[in-house]
Amino acid sequence: MPERLRQALPSVLSVLLALAVCWSLIALTMTPGTATAAYVEMLWGGIGNWPAWLNGAAATVITRPLGEAAMKAALLTLTGLSVAVAFKVGLFNIGAQGQMILGALAAAVVGAHVSLPAVLHIPAALVAAALAGAAWAGLAALLKLYRGVHEVISTIMLNWVALRLVDNWLVIGPLRGVAEGGQSITGTAEIQATATLPRLLGELSRLNLGFPLALLLAVVVWLWLERTRTGFETRAVGLGAEAARTAGVPVAKRTGVAMALAGAMAGLAGAVLVLGTEGRYPGTLGAPYGFDGIAIALIGNNHPLGAMGAALFFGVLRAGGTRMQLLDVHKSFPELIQGLALLFVAGRMVWLALLRRHEAAASVASVEVPRA
Amino acid sequence: MLRLHVLALAALLCACSKKEEPPPAGAPGTATAQQPAKAPIPVGLVIDVGGRGDHSFNDAALRGLELYAAGKRYEGGKYVDASPEEIRQSLPPFLASLSSSIQPLPVKPMVLQSKAQEDYAPNLQLLVDQGAQLTIGNGYMLANAVRTAAQENPKSQFLLIDSQVLDAQGKVLKLPNVRTVLFKEQEGSFLVGALAGLVTKTNKVGFVGGIEVPLIQRFEVGYRAGVKTTNPQAAQALMAVYTGSFNNMAAGKQVAQDLIAKGADILFHAAGADGIGVIQAVKEARAAGKSVYAIGVDSDQSHVAPDAILTSMMKFTDLAIYQATKDLVDGKFSAGEQVVGLKENGVGMAEVRVDFPNKAEALQKVDALRQRIVSGQLQVPAVPGDLATFQAAAP
Numbered sequence: 163m164p165e166r167l168r169q170a171l172p173s174v175l176s177v178l179l180a181l182a183v184c185w186s187l188i189a190l191t192m193t194p195g196t197a198t199a200a201y202v203e204m205l206w207g208g209i210g211n212w213p214a215w216l217n218g219a220a221a222t223v224i225t226r227p228l229g230e231a232a233m234k235a236a237l238l239t240l241t242g243l244s245v246a247v248a249f250k251v252g253l254f255n256i257g258a259q260g261q262m263i264l265g266a267l268a269a270a271v272v273g274a275h276v277s278l279p280a281v282l283h284i285p286a287a288l289v290a291a292a293l294a295g296a297a298w299a300g301l302a303a304l305l306k307l308y309r310g311v312h313e314v315i316s317t318i319m320l321n322w323v324a325l326r327l328v329d330n331w332l333v334i335g336p337l338r339g340v341a342e343g344g345q346s347i348t349g350t351a352e353i354q355a356t357a358t359l360p361r362l363l364g365e366l367s368r369l370n371l372g373f374p375l376a377l378l379l380a381v382v383v384w385l386w387l388e389r390t391r392t393g394f395e396t397r398a399v400g401l402g403a404e405a406a407r408t409a410g411v412p413v414a415k416r417t418g419v420a421m422a423l424a425g426a427m428a429g430l431a432g433a434v435l436v437l438g439t440e441g442r443y444p445g446t447l448g449a450p451y452g453f454d455g456i457a458i459a460l461i462g463n464n465h466p467l468g469a470m471g472a473a474l475f476f477g478v479l480r481a482g483g484t485r486m487q488l489l490d491v492h493k494s495f496p497e498l499i500q501g502l503a504l505l506f507v508a509g510r511m512v513w514l515a516l517l518r519r520h521e522a523a524a525s526v527a528s529v530e531v532p533r534a
Numbered sequence: 535m536l537r538l539h540v541l542a543l544a545a546l547l548c549a550c551s552k553k554e555e556p557p558p559a560g561a562p563g564t565a566t567a568q569q570p571a572k573a574p575i576p577v578g579l580v581i582d583v584g585g586r587g588d589h590s591f592n593d594a595a596l597r598g599l600e601l602y603a604a605g606k607r608y609e610g611g612k613y614v615d616a617s618p619e620e621i622r623q624s625l626p627p628f629l630a631s632l633s634s635s636i637q638p639l640p641v642k643p644m645v646l647q648s649k650a651q652e653d654y655a656p657n658l659q660l661l662v663d664q665g666a667q668l669t670i671g672n673g674y675m676l677a678n679a680v681r682t683a684a685q686e687n688p689k690s691q692f693l694l695i696d697s698q699v700l701d702a703q704g705k706v707l708k709l710p711n712v713r714t715v716l717f718k719e720q721e722g723s724f725l726v727g728a729l730a731g732l733v734t735k736t737n738k739v740g741f742v743g744g745i746e747v748p749l750i751q752r753f754e755v756g757y758r759a760g761v762k763t764t765n766p767q768a769a770q771a772l773m774a775v776y777t778g779s780f781n782n783m784a785a786g787k788q789v790a791q792d793l794i795a796k797g798a799d800i801l802f803h804a805a806g807a808d809g810i811g812v813i814q815a816v817k818e819a820r821a822a823g824k825s826v827y828a829i830g831v832d833s834d835q836s837h838v839a840p841d842a843i844l845t846s847m848m849k850f851t852d853l854a855i856y857q858a859t860k861d862l863v864d865g866k867f868s869a870g871e872q873v874v875g876l877k878e879n880g881v882g883m884a885e886v887r888v889d890f891p892n893k894a895e896a897l898q899k900v901d902a903l904r905q906r907i908v909s910g911q912l913q914v915p916a917v918p919g920d921l922a923t924f925q926a927a928a929p
Binding site: 191192207223226233330334335339340348351352365441444446481484485487490491492493 | 583585611612644645646647649650651652653655656657659660663664674675678686702703704745778779782
């Protein structure tokens with residue numbers, strides 16, 4: 163079996179097992195028919211209801227679900243990249259959520275309070291978000307490099323600082339949007355039209371520029387890690403900091419840059435959320451995509467393209483999952499599938515052992531070194 | 535060619551799962567008043583991240599649609615028929631007469647719980663696509679999502695609770711297919727204020743607000759006016775504090791403890807979860823031997839601390855949702871802005887379940903005030919500026 167396939171297999175099997183377990187759970191609490199119907203609903207809600215379209219329904223039965231799935235996939239890809247990049251340099255970035263919050267706020271402020279033509283406004287807001295996220299992650303990197311504070315501790319704590327700072331003060335205090343006649347509104351002022359990410363299919367769906375941007379970044383990050391000297395050095399630091407230092411790699415610099423890049427990715431996720439669909443920093447920022455990023459990165463085996471693949475899959479699942487409610491299936495099942503998949507991926511060694519035994523049984527003499 | 539392949543694939547998929555398209559959902563976009571008389575009319579409701587079972591805002595909306603409009607109870611993931619007795623029990627005593635006018639309507643509730651802010655718009659859209667003739671957005675958090683959905687689906691009707699629709703510049707936007715319902719919180723707050731003025735022994739009462747926005751100020755202004763009417767001395771000494779949040783119990787508790795330490799013996803809160811902290815502080819002060827009461831908000835919060843809750847200022851979003859659904863069924867649904875107060879049963883004072891000296895007399899006085907507001911003799915101020923000139927004869 164090719165090495166690359168072997169690496170991906172535990173993730174795929176874990177996801178399939180999670181799907182099977184959740185199907186059984188629904189089937190046990192309701193009926194097998196309902197469980198199957200719910201999965202089919204979820205599929206149509208994620209990739210579009212093709213049968214309905216072929217039966218003559220409007221194109222929106224396909225474009226809307228695809229747009230929602232793409233939107234979620236874009237956010238998950240970016241936060242997944244954030245965690246994966248930090249992993250490559252040997253850091254566990256639990257702080258993607260906080261970095262995303264800062265990025266979202268920066269995008270909302272630049273989007274609302276700066277006047278520029280669209281060609282400059284969108285990049286300006288995106289860059290601001292990336293810088294904000296990078297700065298927030300940079301704090302954790304500085305603490306790590308100069309004070310030896312473990313990044314897991316510092317990023318978790320910085321998440322809370324970000325949440326309190328932004329959600330509990332800035333957004334309801336100095337930056338709160340004001341409506342005419344003193345109507346109460348939630349969140350910051352609405353961003354200007356020039357800062358809104360253009361929709362790729364117009365009125366047909368909410369699919370916007372954020373999706374191709376996320377895919378592009380995944381490929382760029384992958385190329386950087388695999389095909390450049392600095393990327394190689396970054397991976398070398400992750401595999402063994404002391405060995406890398408001995409070999410002349412500037413460990414502190416690579417660590418700082420990788421962590422800042424991780425923060426920038428999470429910050430961009432916030433920007434895509436604000437500039438793409440919300441139009442402002444909402445009263446409370448969306449689902450915890452930053453924490454989902456950890457799951458996405460792990461299921462994607464900390465590979466940029468793996469994270470992208472996992473994000474696409476779970477984007478479809480999450481977008482379609484809402485439809486399960488139409489059959490009175492609880493709204494939490496898509497998250498449950500993701501959580502179970504993560505749990506099974508964590509049992510990676512078990513999968514690998516099982517696979518090895520299977521191959522041994524097939525009497526294929528393997529000379530590959532087992533990977534942890 | 536591609537289409538053919540897809541068709542084959544689809545046929546295959548459909549063959550193994552016949553159930554995925556329940557017939558009542560019908561084809562999207564064809565659901566405009568052409569339903570046969572007997573098919574229930576689909577009505578959609580999007581509730582926020584609090585979800586089902588919050589004992590407050592979302593549950594009130596669900597009650598309006600499921601129990602009142604559809605006559606159903608949600609139990610273990612399924613709808614079961616509810617008895618008229620259940621409807622009667624869910625209404626406060628002074629609205630008991632309404633229970634006969636609340637009759638199950640031929641509607642099919644479709645409820646979507648949202649997992650995140652960005653799910654509001656697609657959830658509204660999904661309900662429209664599923665054929666909902668009326669789609670309800672519960673709460674001002676959904677104002678933007680309702681705006682988007684209403685503009686993109688001009689043939690569908692929408693109901694937005696607790697907010698107007700605003701455009702990007704924050705100006706009020708009138709859409710031809712959206713009914714918005716606002717509540718005169720000041721009127722209900724006036725009544726609980728009047729009661730507080732009669733019940734206080736220290737002649738000091740307090741108000742704990744969440745975020746100081748006009749919506750919450752309406753609670754404070756009405757409350758102040760009520761206290762002023764029955765107890766001018768207490769109105770002079772009224773202490774109002776805003777916690778600056780709606781989800782920080784600790785802040786509410788701390789503020790309430792301060793107010794109690796300063797001598798306030800009745801605290802009215804309009805502060806969401808912060809208010810739970812207020813009620814806790816009152817409960818603890820009572821345990822320490824102080825005679826203090828809290829006044830709840832939105833729902834009858836008596837069950838949170840039966841001894842400590844004097845009454846609650848209730849907002850009947852459930853009745854507003856029932857009314858809109860009934861209007862739809864009767865073919866009388868109209869867009870526009872509804873503002874409901876005491877007269878329209880939009881707000882009200884919950885039953886007083888605790889005992890205090892001269893209870894009957896106090897309740898009589900409050901009821902007299904209620905009647906004067908309902909009849910229009912008494913105008914309750916809604917903004918702080920009108921408070922200074924407000925004068926009402928004591929009952």
